[in-house]
Amino acid sequence: MRIRARLDAIGDKVLDGTRVSAEEAVLLLEHEDLTTLGAMGDLVRRRKHTDGVVTYIVDRNINYTNVCNAFCNFCAFYRPPNHDEGYVLPVEEIEAKIRETHDLGGNQILLQGGHHPKLKIEYYEELFRRLKSSFPDLWLHALSPPEIVHIVRVSRLELPEALRRLREAGLDSVPGGGAEILVDRVRRKLAKNKCSSQEWLDVMEEAHRQGLRSTATMMFGHVETLAERVEHLERVRELQDRTGGFTAFIGWTYQSENTELGGREATTAEYLRMLAVSRVFLDNIENVQASWVTQGPKIGSASLAFGANDMGSTMLEENVVSAAGTVHQMLEPEIVAAIRDAGFIPMRRNMYYERL
Numbered sequence: 001m002r003i004r005a006r007l008d009a010i011g012d013k014v015l016d017g018t019r020v021s022a023e024e025a026v027l028l029l030e031h032e033d034l035t036t037l038g039a040m041g042d043l044v045r046r047r048k049h050t051d052g053v054v055t056y057i058v059d060r061n062i063n064y065t066n067v068c069n070a071f072c073n074f075c076a077f078y079r080p081p082n083h084d085e086g087y088v089l090p091v092e093e094i095e096a097k098i099r100e101t102h103d104l105g106g107n108q109i110l111l112q113g114g115h116h117p118k119l120k121i122e123y124y125e126e127l128f129r130r131l132k133s134s135f136p137d138l139w140l141h142a143l144s145p146p147e148i149v150h151i152v153r154v155s156r157l158e159l160p161e162a163l164r165r166l167r168e169a170g171l172d173s174v175p176g177g178g179a180e181i182l183v184d185r186v187r188r189k190l191a192k193n194k195c196s197s198q199e200w201l202d203v204m205e206e207a208h209r210q211g212l213r214s215t216a217t218m219m220f221g222h223v224e225t226l227a228e229r230v231e232h233l234e235r236v237r238e239l240q241d242r243t244g245g246f247t248a249f250i251g252w253t254y255q256s257e258n259t260e261l262g263g264r265e266a267t268t269a270e271y272l273r274m275l276a277v278s279r280v281f282l283d284n285i286e287n288v289q290a291s292w293v294t295q296g297p298k299i300g301s302a303s304l305a306f307g308a309n310d311m312g313s314t315m316l317e318e319n320v321v322s323a324a325g326t327v328h329q330m331l332e333p334e335i336v337a338a339i340r341d342a343g344f345i346p347m348r349r350n351m352y353y354e355r356l
């Protein structure tokens with residue numbers, strides 16, 4: 001079959017609501033035009049979210065430490081152990097940041113950090129208990145899978161036991177960071193000291209089994225092929241078929257400034273194409289976020305016509321992407337305006353995507 005006929009057949013499947021295969025998703029990424037991909041992403045999004053609402057959350061990123069022994073070559077945020085600029089935030093400072101978030105009406109924090117060689121599970125248990133006692137309604141969206149694998153290793157624990165202890169100390173949900181591309185060839189090129197693809201998925205599967213929800217992410221536009229991007233989506237989709245634990249998918253593009261890896265960054269069109277194909281392929285994930293933090297507010301709004309139904313977080317503080325040279329800021333009124341400008345109804349949500 002000629003390429004156009006095959007693309008049309010895939011388009012028919014999307015119209016019918018039939019699941020698209022990995023091979024078909026690669027064909028879409030390779031050959032379909034941008035506007036058709038946008039229409040497909042938008043169609044799937046409108047089927048899942050019929051009332052024209054686009055959600056967002058008021059929360060804050062807190063990076064409790066930048067000390068890290070994973071040495072990922074795409075990361076401009078970390079400092080190696082014993083570096084002059086390494087820090088571990090004092091708990092009082094973390095509390096002050098949460099208080100500021102509370103004053104702006106937010107009760108969730110996204111707490112993530114480097115792989116600090118000296119922080120064992122007791123540090124997190126103590127921190128979580130203290131934060132929960134200072135702020136009883138706080139939602140702790142904390143510790144991406146690679147951090148949890150690191151804690152398991154330095155604390156010499158088994159994963160189920162570590163997750164159980166973190167949950168009992170106050171962990172509410174798990175952010176999907178550190179997935180990059182869930183293909184080990186890619187991970188060996190970017191982050192050879194970080195957990196494997198299977199370990200990332202194992203943490204999520206165990207978290208879901210213990211009743212914790214999580215997000216799934218993808219950072220693309222570096223050393224991966226289009227087929228590897230789709231392989232990543234396939235692994236996420238397979239796990240979601242088994243557990244249903246992912247609340248949302250968030251894809252963003254690699255930011256190259258100040259990184260050891262360097263190189264070019266994905267274009268806006270590449271971002272939008274990937275967003276639309278992710279929406280079509282991940283038919284079992286309800287919510288897809290726009291990445292205005294890497295793309296800027298205007299492309300963030302445009303993403304809502306390519307399959308995204310969520311504008312993510314107000315990001316009162318962002319340290320990781322900004323360390324790689326990209327600084328975009330939107331507070332709540334700007335997010336609301338951007339959603340309205342794109343023709344949708346803005347609504348605040350919590351981590352479960354329940355509207356507030």
Ligand code: SF4
Binds near residue numbers: 075078115194
């Ligand atoms: S991406 Fe995370 S794990 Fe990798 S070097 Fe940066 S802080 Fe460490």
